[in-house]
Amino acid sequence: MIAFERLTVAYPGGTTAVDDVTLAIAPGSFVALVGRSGSGKSTLLKTVKRLISPTAGRVLVDGRPVDAEPAPLLRRRIGYVFQGIGLFPHMTVAENIAVPLRLDGRVDPERVAALLDLVDLPQEVATRRPDALSGGQRQRVGVARALATEAKLLLMDEPFGALDPMTRDALGQAVRTLHDRLGLTTLMVTHDMAEALLLATRVLVMAKGRIVADTTPAALIAGEGGPEAQALVDVPRRQMQALKALSA
């Protein structure tokens, strides 16, 4: 569904954010992209939606280079959820969800209602503005909007970053359920290795612009994937041990 071929992104200041990355993501997979701050995760993700152009190499979606069609057509096929969500504050929830539908020329109140159902939001929030919702509810609106045009590819950049742990956990599970139910291909950037291990079918670890581990959650928990990956897995592992020690 996505292929990166010898992809390099160097920013004008001289930082090579993505350094010669080659990998393919199969349809239906839920891939978590983890790594320390500044390792290049967001930059890699943004090249899929053509928000950033590569310095070298190319990105393919559905077997076609992303620059083979006008950007709006490409973007319509890709749902994108990020931490700040970017809801329009002066529009109602329904209007926000309808933005991609309007661009498509097919605003339909029934579709908006179905999307609210899909993300488990009550219909009564449709007429509220985003500032009258909780952070978790706003994030659900972001997911509904991302899926409005029936995109099969979902990109998420720290989608639950600003949420409390219980809301974060519930939303993570909800997105995984939607992924399974709708047959999506999902690529999610997260700082949280526990979240990656619990939600993803495959985990990519980035360091200094390179993919340094590409494996399954089970293999990572078994101690595989190399030192960078294990440094990240060690965080939830140590927390679990500390909790066990407390209850002993």
Ligand SMILES: Nc1ncnc2c1ncn2[C@@H]1O[C@H](COP(=O)(O)OP(=O)(O)OP(=O)(O)O)[C@@H](O)[C@H]1O
């Ligand atoms: N617009 C930009 N101009 C110049 N350098 C940039 C730009 N955006 C990102 N960078 C640099 O590129 C590198 C990778 O940044 P990127 O945001 O992709 O990392 P990240 O892994 O997503 O980080 P974080 O987890 O903190 O969001 C960093 O060194 C960053 O400072």
